[in-house]
Amino acid sequence: METRHLPIASRIIPLALPKGTEKLCELCQNRAYLQCAQCRVTFYCDATHQFADWVGIHEKICPLLVPIRTETLESFSKEGRIEKDIKKRELIAIARSIAEGKLTEGKHEEALPAGQTCLHFCMDVFGPCSIQLVPAYLLLAEGYMGLGNISSAAELLSQAELSVSKNPDCGHDLHHRLHRSLGRLQSIMGDLEGALFNYANDIYHAAEVYGLDSTVCSNGYFLLANIFAKQGKTQIVRSMYNEVAQTWNSHLTKLIEPFLENPTASLEPTFDKAKQVEVDKILHTILDFERHQSRKEHALMALASLCLSMLWFMGGDRVKARDFGRSALQSSQMSPNQELSTAVQKLLDLVETRPQTSEAKRSK
Template sequence: MGGKPKVSSKIIPLASPKGPEKLCELCQRVARLQCTECRATFYCDEEHQQADWVGIHRRICQLLVPIRTQTFLSLQRAGQIVTQQKKAELIEICRSVAQQKLSEGKHQEALPAAQFCLRCSIDVHGPNTVQLVPAYLLLAEANIGLGNVSRVAELLSQAEWSVLKSPDCGHAVHHRLHRSLGRLHMATGNLEQALLHFANDIYFASEAFGLDSTITCRGYFLMADAFAKQGKTPIVRSLYSEVTQIWHCHLTNLLENRIQNAQNPNVLLDSSYDNQSDKAQQVEVDDMLRTMLEFEQKDPRKDPAQVARVAHCLAMMWFLAGDSRKVNHLTTLGIKGWFDTVTQFPISSLCRLKIGLSLIGEVVKIRWELVAGDETVSTLLTSTLVSSLRTKLFGRRMFVSVGSNSSDVT
C-alpha cells in the first residue's frame, strides 16, 4: 500500500446504524469522516486520518472489519471468543509496528499503533490489569521522544499501579517498567533517580534473562549514559566495555552458527533480519554500538582494542544483515584497531601478541565470508595482515612459534 490513505467520505447520520456517537480514532473527538475501505474507522479530520494511516491503519484496515461489524454470529458466545482472538492478534501487530517505528526514531508515527494496542488490550484483558503494562510503556516511550513529559509520567504511573496490584507479575515486567522510569528521569534531568531505576532494571533483567543477556546489557548502556552526563568517564568506559563484550560474544556465536548451517556459500550473504522485531533490534543495536564507537574515538585516552572490538561487533551485525558495503568499512577500522593495540605491547610479551593475532584473525574471518569461502583469498589476506603486522611491530622479519611459549626475532 502507498503512503496516502484511501479517499475518506463524510459520515451521513441517516445512513449509519443507530448506536453510540462516532468518535475520532486518534483524539476521541466527534468524528466527521470515515475510512472508505473498512467503513468501521472514523476521524475528526483528514490530518488525523493521514496520521493513523501512516501509523497503523494501512496494516490493519481489513482486519478491523470483522471485529467492528456486528453480526448475529458475533453476538453469540463462539463469535465473541473468535473476536477476542482476533483482537489479541491485533495487539501483537500493533506492538510490533510501534516498536519498529520507535527504534527508527519515528515517535509521532508510533503513537497510533501504541494507542490502538492499549485500547485492544483493555478490551481483551480489562482495565488496570498487568497485561496493559507493555502498551503503557510503548505509549510512554513514544511520548518521551516527543518531549511530552507530563503524559509520560501519567502513563508510567498507571503502569506502576497495575504492577503493584499484581505482586506475582514476572521479573520481565518489572525490568521494562524500571527502564522506562529511568528514561523519564533522564528526560527530566534527575540523574540519581535515573541511575536507581536503571540499577533495578539490570537486576530484574538479569533475573529474567541472565546477567550476560543482550537485554540486560541495554541497562548497562543506559546507566553509562547517566554517568556520562555526570562526567564520570572511567565508569562509562567500564560499562561500555561490558556491553561490547556481551554483544561481541553474542554476535560471534550467531556468525559461527550461520557459517556452520550454510550449505551454499552464497547463503552467507542473505540477510538474517527478516521480520520487524529483528529489524527493530538491529536499528537499536546499531545506534548503541555507534554511540560507544564515537565515545572511544573522541576519548583522549582512546583504547584501540575497544575501538576494534566495537567495530568488529558492527561488522558482524551488518554482515548478518547482508550489507557488505558497511562490513568492508568496519572491518578495515577493526583491523587498524588491532594493529594499534598490538604495537603497544612489548616484544617479549608473546602471550599478548598471540591475543592480537587471534583477534585480527576474527576480523579476517568476516572478509573470508564476504568472498564466499575462497580459501586462496583467505590465505592471502591472512598473509598480508601478518606481514604488515611484523613490519609495523618491528620493521623486520619476525618468527612466532604459536605452539610454544617462546618467540624468535631475526
C-alpha cells in the same frame, strides 16, 4: 523508495446512523466526521488524524478490523464472542509489534497510533484496571518521551507503576520494562541518580528473565553507562561499554560461525530492520565516545567496529561490513590483544568471498 498508498476517506452521513449514535475519532475520541472508505468501521475527526492513523498502523490492520467491529447475529453467540476475542488478542500482538518497531526506528509520532490501538483493545479484552494494560502504557510513554511530551509520558508511567504496585507477582519481565522506561524519563528530566536506580533495577529484573549475559541486559548496561557519561565518570563508562561490546561480540560471533565453516552458506535475515537500527546506534555511540577521548582504548574501538562489521555482514551489506572490518583491524593492530586481530582478519576474508545482496544494494 517505499511506495505508500494514501488513505481514502468518506464523510459520515448522520441519517445513516442509528438514532442516538455518535462516532468518535480513533485517535482523539472527539466527534468524528470521516470514516475509512475501505473498512468503513474506523472513524476520524479530520483528515489529519486519519492520515496519522493510516501511517501509524491502520494501513496494516484495516481489513482485520471489519470482523471485530461488525455486529452480526453470529457475533452475539458464545462461539462468535470467543472468535472475536481471539481476533482482538491477535490484533493486540500486531499493534504492539508495530509500535515497538517504530519506536526502535525513532519514529515516535508514528508509534502513537499503534500504541493507542494496543491500549484500546487491551482495555476491551482485559478490562480498564488489568495489569495487561501496562505494556501499552509503556509503549505510549516511550513515544511521548521521544516527542518531548514529558507530562503525558509521566502520567502514563504513573499509571503503569500503580498497576505494577498492585500486582507484585506480575513477573520480572514487566518490572524490567517499567524500570527501563522510568530510567529514560528521569534521564530526560535530569534526575541522574533516579535514572541510575531504575536502570540498575532494570538490569536485575532482566537478568532474572534473560540471563546476565543476554543482549537485553547488555542494553540495560548501555543505558546505565550513558548516565555515568553525563556524570563524567569515564572509567566506569568504559568498563560498561566494554561489557556491552563483549556481549554483542559473543552474540554476533555465534551467528557468524556457520559462515566461517561454510562461506557459501545461504544468508538468512537474522535481525529485523528495527533491531538492526537499535544495535547499530548502540555500537556507534560506543565508538563516538571513545573517539572523543584524549587517550583512546583501541581494543574497545576494535571490538565495537568488529561488532558493526558482523552486524552488517548478517544484514547482507558487504560494503559496510568490509569498511567496519578494516577500521576494526586498524584499531586492533594498536592493541595488545592479538586474538582480536585474528578474529577481524577472518571476518574480512569471509566478507571478500560474499557478494553484495540485492536488498543491501536497494537500501543505499
